[in-house]
Amino acid sequence: MTLHTEPFVLNMGPVHPSTHGVFRMRLTLDGEVVKDLEPVYGYLHRGIEKLAEERTYLGVIPLTDRLDYLGSMSNNFGYCLAVEKLACIPVPERAEYIRVIVAELQRLAAHLISVGSFLNDAGAYFTPFLYMFRERERIVDLLEMVSGQRLLYNYMRPGGVSQDLPAEFIPAMQKLLPQMAAYMEEYENLLKENEILYARAKGVGILTRETAISIGASGPVLRASGVKWDIRRADPYSIYNRFDFEIPTGIQGDCYDRYRVRVEEMKQSLRILEQAYKQIPAGPYRTETPLVIRPPVGEAYAHVEAPTGDLGFYLVSDGGIAPYRCHVRAPSLMNLTALRDMVVGWKIQDTILTFGSIAITMGEVDR
Amino acid sequence: MVGLQNAVNNWPLAVAPDWPGNVWWHWVVFTLIIIVFFLFSVIMFIYMERRVLGKMQARIGPNRVGPFGLLQAIADAVKVLTKENITPTNADKIVFWLAPAVVFAPVLMVFAVVPFANGAVLADLNIGILFMVAIGSLSTVGVFMAGWSSNNKYSMLGAMRMVAAVISYEMPIILSVAAIIVLTGSMSLNDIVLGQQNYPYLLLQPLGFFLVFVAGCAEINRSPFDLMEADSEIVAGFHTEYSGMKFAMFYLGEYGEAVVMSTIIATLFLGGWQGPFLPPAIWLIGKIFFVFFIMIWTRTTLPRVRIDQLMALAWKFLFPLALINLFATGIEVLAFPDGIPWYFIPVNFAIGIVLVLLWSRLYKVGWGRVEIE
Numbered sequence A: 001m002t003l004h005t006e007p008f009v010l011n012m013g014p015v016h017p018s019t020h021g022v023f024r025m026r027l028t029l030d031g032e033v034v035k036d037l038e039p040v041y042g043y044l045h046r047g048i049e050k051l052a053e054e055r056t057y058l059g060v061i062p063l064t065d066r067l068d069y070l071g072s073m074s075n076n077f078g079y080c081l082a083v084e085k086l087a088c089i090p091v092p093e094r095a096e097y098i099r100v101i102v103a104e105l106q107r108l109a110a111h112l113i114s115v116g117s118f119l120n121d122a123g124a125y126f127t128p129f130l131y132m133f134r135e136r137e138r139i140v141d142l143l144e145m146v147s148g149q150r151l152l153y154n155y156m157r158p159g160g161v162s163q164d165l166p167a168e169f170i171p172a173m174q175k176l177l178p179q180m181a182a183y184m185e186e187y188e189n190l191l192k193e194n195e196i197l198y199a200r201a202k203g204v205g206i207l208t209r210e211t212a213i214s215i216g217a218s219g220p221v222l223r224a225s226g227v228k229w230d231i232r233r234a235d236p237y238s239i240y241n242r243f244d245f246e247i248p249t250g251i252q253g254d255c256y257d258r259y260r261v262r263v264e265e266m267k268q269s270l271r272i273l274e275q276a277y278k279q280i281p282a283g284p285y286r287t288e289t290p291l292v293i294r295p296p297v298g299e300a301y302a303h304v305e306a307p308t309g310d311l312g313f314y315l316v317s318d319g320g321i322a323p324y325r326c327h328v329r330a331p332s333l334m335n336l337t338a339l340r341d342m343v344v345g346w347k348i349q350d351t352i353l354t355f356g357s358i359a360i361t362m363g364e365v366d367r
Numbered sequence B: 001m002v003g004l005q006n007a008v009n010n011w012p013l014a015v016a017p018d019w020p021g022n023v024w025w026h027w028v029v030f031t032l033i034i035i036v037f038f039l040f041s042v043i044m045f046i047y048m049e050r051r052v053l054g055k056m057q058a059r060i061g062p063n064r065v066g067p068f069g070l071l072q073a074i075a076d077a078v079k080v081l082t083k084e085n086i087t088p089t090n091a092d093k094i095v096f097w098l099a100p101a102v103v104f105a106p107v108l109m110v111f112a113v114v115p116f117a118n119g120a121v122l123a124d125l126n127i128g129i130l131f132m133v134a135i136g137s138l139s140t141v142g143v144f145m146a147g148w149s150s151n152n153k154y155s156m157l158g159a160m161r162m163v164a165a166v167i168s169y170e171m172p173i174i175l176s177v178a179a180i181i182v183l184t185g186s187m188s189l190n191d192i193v194l195g196q197q198n199y200p201y202l203l204l205q206p207l208g209f210f211l212v213f214v215a216g217c218a219e220i221n222r223s224p225f226d227l228m229e230a231d232s233e234i235v236a237g238f239h240t241e242y243s244g245m246k247f248a249m250f251y252l253g254e255y256g257e258a259v260v261m262s263t264i265i266a267t268l269f270l271g272g273w274q275g276p277f278l279p280p281a282i283w284l285i286g287k288i289f290f291v292f293f294i295m296i297w298t299r300t301t302l303p304r305v306r307i308d309q310l311m312a313l314a315w316k317f318l319f320p321l322a323l324i325n326l327f328a329t330g331i332e333v334l335a336f337p338d339g340i341p342w343y344f345i346p347v348n349f350a351i352g353i354v355l356v357l358l359w360s361r362l363y364k365v366g367w368g369r370v371e372i373e
Helices: A048-052 A061-065 A072-087 A093-121 A127-147 A169-192 A195-201 A209-215 A220-224 A255-279 A331-336 A339-343 A348-358 A362-366 B002-009 B024-056 B072-081 B093-113 B128-136 B139-149 B153-184 B189-194 B206-219 B244-269 B280-301 B307-335 B344-362
Strands: A008-012 A024-030 A033-040 A298-306 A309-317 A325-329
Touching: A008 B153, A024 A348, A033 A339, A033 A348, A048 A061, A048 A325, A061 A072, A072 A093, A072 A298, A072 A309, A093 A127, A093 A169, A093 A255, A093 A348, A127 A169, A169 A255, A195 A255, A195 A348, A209 A220, A220 A255, A220 A309, A255 A348, A309 A331, A331 A348, A331 A362, A339 A348, B024 B072, B024 B093, B024 B244, B024 B280, B072 B244, B093 B128, B093 B139, B093 B244, B128 B153, B128 B189, B128 B244, B139 B153, B139 B244, B153 B189, B153 B206, B153 B244, B153 B307, B189 B244, B206 B244, B206 B280, B206 B307, B206 B344, B244 B280, B307 B344
Parallel strands: none
Antiparallel strands: A008 A024, A024 A033, A298 A309, A309 A325
16 A cells, blocks of 8 residues: 655745745655755845946945845955946055955855854754854954944945055954964864764765856855866956965865865965965055046956855946946855755755855845 | 641651652652652753853853843743744644643653652652653654644644654663663662662663663754754744743753653663762752753754654664663673672773774765655
8 A cells, every 4th residue: 555645845934044044945845855946036135236226336335245245345346346447447556455355354254154054054053153153253353443344344445445454453363363273173173074964964965067067156166066266266356366375176066065165265265364464565555536436438347256156246337427237246146046956856954954055145146 | 737747847857768658648749849840950951051052152141030040941931921822723723732731741740750869759660661761752742743733834844753753762762771671670760770879870881871862862852863843944843833831831841851861861870869978869960960961062062963864873773782782781681690790891881882883884874865756
């Protein structure tokens, strides 16, 4: 005798503890096994790209903060690069260094949250999450020192940064860097070779190299699949070619690899910071630009390696004071498109884990 | 009245060997003491869990209500009492209302057979340990009632996981307990504690202790096996739809189960009320809290396993080891009918460690992917 069974549909989200905001998954389940997944997004759509058309080039910067709100500095960075390309604004040497320093600090802060919430999704009851928040707090303190804000910094400007580094910034960072290295050591000891994490994350949610490339994945998600592609090296912007750092890659593109790639990237960020603060020159921190920038008619595209991946800004100017079109290439959205392929056939718990390992920010997906 | 007068005069001696006696109100008083003890330890468990979690997670934890936040659980209880009782429209109302009671009552009943001192036990059943295990697993019925009746998919998933896990993890617990019974020759908890006069069974049964601890964690939903109410996956599992006092009953029941499991482990393996200098009841309570502390510790440290890994662990790892443990204990008891000599303690530890290490190499958790046609 066979029991009559039928699949049932579970609407996970938009309000759910581990959907990282307001993401919704329509899961078709056969018991615990996921048979189909349909992502539904748009709950956090704020029309940022449209809003940008109504503002001056300077006024768009606070909007970019709100894309990936865990990586505000990188968003500012990408946007300012695009405006500089469009309006041909030079950037002073010191400003480049400041930008790299804050962007790498931001990457550290964002990866700490990604890794922490990934482990939280894995079920390590808030412990790694809170530990990583403790460290992130130190980084946010530094960023607050330079910008006065703790989440949405609004710090960079076309042609430089809004204000110079305060005198106490470099000593404070000098103190933090070795401590961060020690903290990383602590996490490694706690979780790197944890048997349960192995069993849960290894081989789960595999994103193959081919799929990753074909969907346009980027950032840690792409690199975990074994593709050595980092905008900082592949299409160097700012002054990244002056620093000595490596691009960590994963082997098979499972959840564990994505977790490892993020942790290794944090170490590389520390390396960049170590080099950057020693080389930083004196000088102006910003090219004087008019408050209302009127770039010549044309278009420009600039992209940076944001914590989530390849973040691009495409600006079209019609010669006016506001961009005619501002398009954001959101890495979170691109990375999310592979979710269905990654989780079908796995269990509900793996869905959550895989979703956590992609580490998206809904602000960037929906814009 | 004379009896009451005597009892009041003699209450410090009340925890004497033959107490409670055959006077009916002794039983009432003792039952009351047990209920108060139970509720008090549940409150202390909740406080301890939150506080220790806080300390281990680099934060403070509750410290506002009362000294060191000791009254936090009471404040929470008062808050919960004032909350609205929501019943979902399509819920099976009667079952929905009954479920919290069905979860809570068996937990309380277990304490009838726990000895707090030599003979200080409400019902010194000759099948005490059987009663404990049997009644202890009754609350699963309540959990499934809750999951089924609330007509919520998360609740259903949580309840299904719970039933599967509890049924699987009963086996290693019972088999390990059977080894203790072989060692003692009695199922009465009082005799089991008395049997640990020389050294606690932890030393004679290290493997059994390990198995009962792991399986116990799984049975009462403690991390890393807490996937029946995995907050990051299925919201709150079977009690997603519950609010107000009904939710509080589940909460109490859950911590009550933790008290029960800690008590079982403390009684069976750590010598129960036995210990020098301090009064017996204090020793028992101290051991209960010590066991619970280890549970909190694992909770803060380990990620959660997956449902198929949970089942695999029960049937492929714990179950065979429990069988081997029972077999080895039987041989030891046959070889030394007058009590196992002390030099078998290191031997037992060695056997346990070697077995666990070997077995963890032998079996491998599959990756758990199901091909969808």
